[in-house]
Amino acid sequence: MDESPKITVAIPTYQGSRHLAEALRGILLQDGVTFDLLLSDDQSNDDTLQIARSLAGDRIRIQTNSERLGLAGNWNRCVALSRTPLVAIFHQDDRMEPGHLAAHVRAFDANPGAGLVSNEALVIDDQGQAVPETIVERSRIAPLDRAFEPGTFLSNLTVRNPLRCSAVTLRKKAHEELGGFDPSFHYVVDWDFWLRVANDWAVIWLARPTVAMRWHSASETHRFKVGTEDLEEIERLQARLFERIEPWANRVPLKQAADRRLARAYLNRAHDSLGQGDPTAARVCLSRAVALDRGILRTIAFDPRLALSLAALVTAPELTRRWYLRHRSTTTKKDRSIPQPH
Numbered sequence: 440m441d442e443s444p445k446i447t448v449a450i451p452t453y454q455g456s457r458h459l460a461e462a463l464r465g466i467l468l469q470d471g472v473t474f475d476l477l478l479s480d481d482q483s484n485d486d487t488l489q490i491a492r493s494l495a496g497d498r499i500r501i502q503t504n505s506e507r508l509g510l511a512g513n514w515n516r517c518v519a520l521s522r523t524p525l526v527a528i529f530h531q532d533d534r535m536e537p538g539h540l541a542a543h544v545r546a547f548d549a550n551p552g553a554g555l556v557s558n559e560a561l562v563i564d565d566q567g568q569a570v571p572e573t574i575v576e577r578s579r580i581a582p583l584d585r586a587f588e589p590g591t592f593l594s595n596l597t598v599r600n601p602l603r604c605s606a607v608t609l610r611k612k613a614h615e616e617l618g619g620f621d622p623s624f625h626y627v628v629d630w631d632f633w634l635r636v637a638n639d640w641a642v643i644w645l646a647r648p649t650v651a652m653r654w655h656s657a658s659e660t661h662r663f664k665v666g667t668e669d670l671e672e673i674e675r676l677q678a679r680l681f682e683r684i685e686p687w688a689n690r691v692p693l694k695q696a697a698d699r700r701l702a703r704a705y706l707n708r709a710h711d712s713l714g715q716g717d718p719t720a721a722r723v724c725l726s727r728a729v730a731l732d733r734g735i736l737r738t739i740a741f742d743p744r745l746a747l748s749l750a751a752l753v754t755a756p757e758l759t760r761r762w763y764l765r766h767r768s769t770t771t772k773k774d775r776s777i778p779q780p781h
Contacts, residue, residue: 444473445544446525446608448535449517451510453481455531456490458653461567463494465534471541477520480504481513487531511622518614526609532653533605534563539649543608546643550586554613554640555633559648560603565655575654578602585644592642593634594689597680598697600630606650607633613640626669627676634680667724670704677701695732702732706739 448466452459466476476499478491491499502520504513518526525547529535539558546556559578562570578601587595595601607629617635620628636642677697681690709724728735 442473444475444523445547446472446527446540447475447477447521447523448527448529448540449477449479449521450529450531451479451481451513451517452483452487452491452531453513454483454485454487456483456486458532459487459490460494461534462529462531463491463499465536466529467495467498468537469535469540471538472544474540475521475523476500477517478502479513479517479520481509482507509622510625511620511628514628515614515619515622518609518611518619521611524611526611526614527607528604528609530605530652532655534567534651534653535605536649536651540608542645542647542649546584546645547608547610550641550643552589552641553586553643554610554636555607556643556645557602557607558645558650560606561648561651562654563651565653567651570654576601578606580644581646583646585646587637587642587644589640590638592637593680594693596630596634596637597677597693598700600627600633602629602633603650603652604629605652606648609636610640624672624676627672631676634676638683667705667708667720667727670701670708670724670727673701673704698731699734702728702735703738705731706735 448469450459450462450466455462476495478488478499478501480487480501480503482504488501488503491501500520502516504516508516514528517528525544527540527543542558543556547553550556557578557580559580562572562575562577564570576599580595580601613636617632617639620632622628624631681694681697705724705728709721709728712718712721712724
């Protein structure tokens with residue numbers, strides 16, 4: 440192993456006590472590479488710092504932010520505090536498998552023009568059990584390791600964000616040149632940054648999964664379950680992206696695919712809003728779904744129960760709200776949930 444670290448594992452924490460111990464154990468067991476370990480805490484008031492100190496001791500450098508920085512701010516703080524040319528921002532809930540860091544350092548050594556290295560990630564739930572791909576998509580970039588020249592990875596990022604933050608290692612220079620993570624975003628902050636890196640730098644894909652991403656109700660992603668802030672951010676991000684890629688020959692089919700996917704997300708959110716007894720939000724989401732992709736009407740038509748619900752929403756929103764609230768109460772008592780469109 441090299442004596443001088445090339446890579447920093449930076450953990451941005453906030454109220455991370457539940458899974459931080461497991462995350463730290465996976466990091467501390469990494470071999471084949473020397474690394475710095477950094478924790479940037481965004482003013483937690485739980486046992487986050489005590490857990491870090493007790494498990495990592497003097498192997499970890501702990502910094503506490505003087506004020507709350509939020510998601511993007513704390514990630515940028517992690518990079519700013521790092522002392523190595525490579526930085527892996529690893530989430531407090533996730534799990535690092537053996538060989539992860541060594542594989543990423545080797546990939547950067549072999550590709551000096553790379554701005555980021557990422558690999559496939561497993562998805563686990565709050566109890567550490569595998570989450571089916573029908574619930575959370577895998578990245579599926581390529582079945583084998585692959586290097587993408589600058590600009591060529593963008594097509595993989597137009598329709599969805601397939602890269603899991605904990606499975607990515609950044610070149611610090613790329614972060615500095617591109618201005619870091621954009622704090623105007625909350626939900627798509629990582630997606631936006633991957634796009635900017637992929638436009639200017641090479642991207643290296645490693646097919647072997649060496650990170651397990653945790654998918655659970657307390658995660659940042661789940662906070663947007665009923666609201667539309669996440670979907671609105673995706674629209675803003677994709678609008679800006681497609682303005683840049685106009686010369687691409689495949690721009691039109693990519694745009695259509697992106698609109699179809701987002702329309703389906705709005706349709707699901709309309710259904711969620713009905714289940715929460717909020718017909719106003721449901722109507723907004725339904726309207727946006729149809730505006731993005733009129734083909735979504737066929738999807739609705741082929742699902743009689745969904746079609747009936749949404750037709751009632753349009754014609755009698757207050758009656759629909761009352762019915763859904765009463766139905767939700769009944770199904771809760773019977774331990775059954777309202778079916779969701781897939």
